[in-house]
Amino acid sequence: MDSQFGNITSLIGDPIRSIVLWTLLDGRAYTATELAICADTSAQNISMHLSKLVRADLLTVESQGRHRYYRFSRQEVAYAIEALANLISHKDQVKETAIDISDIKYCRTCYDHLAGRVGVLVTEKLIAQKIIELQNKVYTLTTKGDKFFRDFGIDVNELKNKRRLFARPCLDWSERKYHLSGSLGAALLNEMLQADWLRRKKNSRAIVITSKGQAGLYSKFKIS
Structure with a gap:
């Protein structure tokens, strides 16, 4: 070993x-x-x-x-690389440019799910609204959460049948808090992209929130 x-x-x-x-x-x-x-x-x-x-x-x-x-x-490689970034000291992070902070740290992809400040806020709102719960180091869906994601256009039963983990916490390197990953996190990001709430920036992991997305994030998650 x-x-x-x-x-x-x-x-x-x-x-x-x-x-x-x-x-x-x-x-x-x-x-x-x-x-x-x-x-x-x-x-x-x-x-x-x-x-x-x-x-x-x-x-x-x-x-x-x-x-x-x-x-x-496999997904675990991406999680490991993202987790290693948490070892970057705060002093080194604050030396970055304003563009780095506003774009990458505010809203970005972490492999196939949403990360950065927005990703963490979405996860915190899901927990606060009792849509997901953290149990035994994984997120579980409540009865309310099952309906929430179905209304969002996500087939949770199909996701649960996939070989990868359904919903897990991923430590965000810039926020030092957890965001939602796993097949549920990937499906949520995909739905937001399909609905044009979010748009990928060319040659970057940064994500742009559209005006439609700002309204949607406030309506669904009370994020302004």
Whole structure:
């Protein structure tokens, strides 16, 4: 176990590979060329790093036509990378630019669910309104919550039948509080995007809240 843990930490700790893993947190698949640009390295070098991450089962690769796309092999990898960001000291965080704070920290994706201040507020409102409850380190749905998500257009029974965890707390690195993840968190973000409450920013994990979204967030969660 000690040697396996050491191998994983050394893989993640490499500067090039850490940039690759951080980039993939936006939930999209990337080609080796795109990841090389993000990490500011050569095609040959990124290929070596990606091969190591695939062999360690941190990433998976899929071929479509001429291209090979890389993504996380499983949800737990994304959760682990996001959790590591909680080790960033508050002093280091406050040195970031106003753009970083207003965009990334306010509202962003954490792999496939909503994070940042808005993600945390949504989760806190769900708990305050007794829609979800934290029990044994996972979120459970109340009777009221079952109706709430069905009215939102989310089939909770279908989500519960998926192999991944239904609803779990994910520690937000910028807020240092929990936001909702798991299949329920992913479905909620997807519904907000489909309803045009939220829009993804190009080449960023930051999320823009539309005027329709501002009204919806206040109506459903009392977030202004």
